[in-house]
Amino acid sequence: MVAIARMLARRTALLVPLLLGIALFVFLVMRFSDSDPASAFFQGANPTEEQLHQFREENGLLDPLPVRYVHFVADLAQGDLGISVLRRTPVLDQVTTALPLTVQLTFLGLGIAVVLSLLLGTTAAIYRDRLPDQLIRVVSLTGVAAPGFWLALLMIQYLAVDRGWFPTSGYINPADSFSGWLETMTLPAFALSLPVAAQLTRIVRTAMVEELDKDYVRTAIGSGLPPVVVVGRNVLRNALINPLTVLGLRVGYLLGGAVVIETIFALPGMGTLMINAVRDGDPAVVQGVVLTTAVGFVVVNLAIDILYLLVNPRLRSAA
DSSP: OHHHHHHHHHHHHHHHHHHHHHHHHHHHHHHTSSOOHHHHHTTTSOOOHHHHHHHHHHTTTTSOHHHHHHHHHHHHHTTOOOBOTTTOSBHHHHHHHHHHHHHHHHHHHHHHHHHHHHHHHHHHHHTTTSHHHHHHHHHHHHHHHSOHHHHHHHHIIIIIISSOSSOSSOOOOTTTOHHHHHHHHHHHHHHHHHHHHHHHHHHHHHHHHHHHTSHHHHHHHHTTOOHHHHIIIIIHHHHTHHHHHHHHHHHHHHHHHHHHHHHHTTOOSHHHHHHHHHHHTOHHHHHHHHHHHHHHHHHHHHHHHHHHHHHOTHHHHHO
């Protein structure tokens, strides 16, 4: 626990400059984009130049960039992501409405990817260079090469339209109906997770093969311990370090892939919110979604680092 506390203290100290850098990057990208909040605010109203100038002056859009960035960071520190120029509502309200669905989709997809990769990767390692290993290699290579949106379209066609096993789109809140929630989230979660599961399967297999070849495994099995116990208690735990490293990076892919998957399945999450904001020219919403996603990625990677320490005791002494 002391090692975890030390690591949390170090990482927390590094979070401040990291988050400031993320905020600066998003701020500059949005300020140098072609989107104009004033034009979006008066969309379809044919405003005069005086009205546009007045709007920009009232909202600080004519201030120098350093001044605008300081105001921007000060607002973020208070939890203020700005105001949507189209809906005239706080961006934070829209984000908090859309975020739960994206979190559900991301972590449901993450759970599916972890379970599939552990089962397939461990099986391939135990039966290496035999038929199960060869079949799993083909499946994982296919999964790596198949983009998530293509899998989503195939699933909609064959599992939703042709067979009617799942709805083609829409979302049901789990508080209203858990079975309905599962029906609406299963296809999106699998479409999102399968490419990640395929990549993790190859990494799990490689790590397991290296661990199975070590002397302590042969000694343990030779002393009479059941192979299932040795693999489950020792080999798998020691082999999880490399997959965990990749898993932290793949969370970013899942968050980014959720943008496309949510659009395909008409799920009202962060991805749909950002796509609509880009289409409608609402930069404050785009900015809020990107910032929230970036912060979520940082927090998840911090959680993965804590898992390193829990899985491998040797890392605790070095923390």
